[in-house]
Amino acid sequence: MNTLIFRTVAPFLTALMLLFSVFVLLRGHNEPGGGFIGGLIAASGLAIYGIARGVGAVRRALFFHPLSIAGFGLLLSTAAGLLSILFAVPFMTGLWIYPTLFGAEVPLSSVMLFDVGVYLVVLGAITSIALALEEKEVE
Numbered sequence: 001m002n003t004l005i006f007r008t009v010a011p012f013l014t015a016l017m018l019l020f021s022v023f024v025l026l027r028g029h030n031e032p033g034g035g036f037i038g039g040l041i042a043a044s045g046l047a048i049y050g051i052a053r054g055v056g057a058v059r060r061a062l063f064f065h066p067l068s069i070a071g072f073g074l075l076l077s078t079a080a081g082l083l084s085i086l087f088a089v090p091f092m093t094g095l096w097i098y099p100t101l102f103g104a105e106v107p108l109s110s111v112m113l114f115d116v117g118v119y120l121v122v123l124g125a126i127t128s129i130a131l132a133l134e135e136k137e138v139e
Contacts, residue, residue: 002052010052017045025119035115039122046123047130055134058127066128073120080114 021042028034050058062069084093095110 007052010049014045014049017048018042021045021119025115028115035118036122039119040126042119042123043126043130046127047134050131050134055131058131062127066124066131068124070121070124070128073117073122073124075117076120077114077117080110080117083110083113 021038021040023038024033024041025035025038028038046058046062049061059065081092084091084095087093087095089095092114093110097108098105099108100106
């Protein structure tokens with residue numbers, strides 16, 4: 001299924017899926033979505049790119065090894081939980097700050113930090129599995 005049309009459309013489709021995955025991640029706290037679903041969408045986009053252009057192209061596009069991405073996501077998720085302990089509230093309690101950026105107050109939470117961590121864990125783990133399967137298929 002490696003046609004000229006697929007190889008031409010795959011980078012655009014991948015970029016669109018990555019953008020949509022970030023949208024799903026950011027809206028997930030108040031509406032359906034979140035880190036898990038966003039990570040699956042992003043990993044699917046990278047899998048499509050890998051099918052079209054090969055595993056090497058995906059590895060070059062990622063800059064980091066997929067398991068390193070997953071490990072960093074796990075670190076972020078753990079930090080979101082431990083942050084509540086530093087403020088003497090129960091584990092995984094949501095904490096909020098309201099910094100002003102460009103004249104607008106932006107609410108940021110430890111819940112969002114946890115969601116970003118889950119996003120990176122899912123993205124790294126699923127991409128690592130997909131790339132390993134694709135490499136085995138090529139051999």
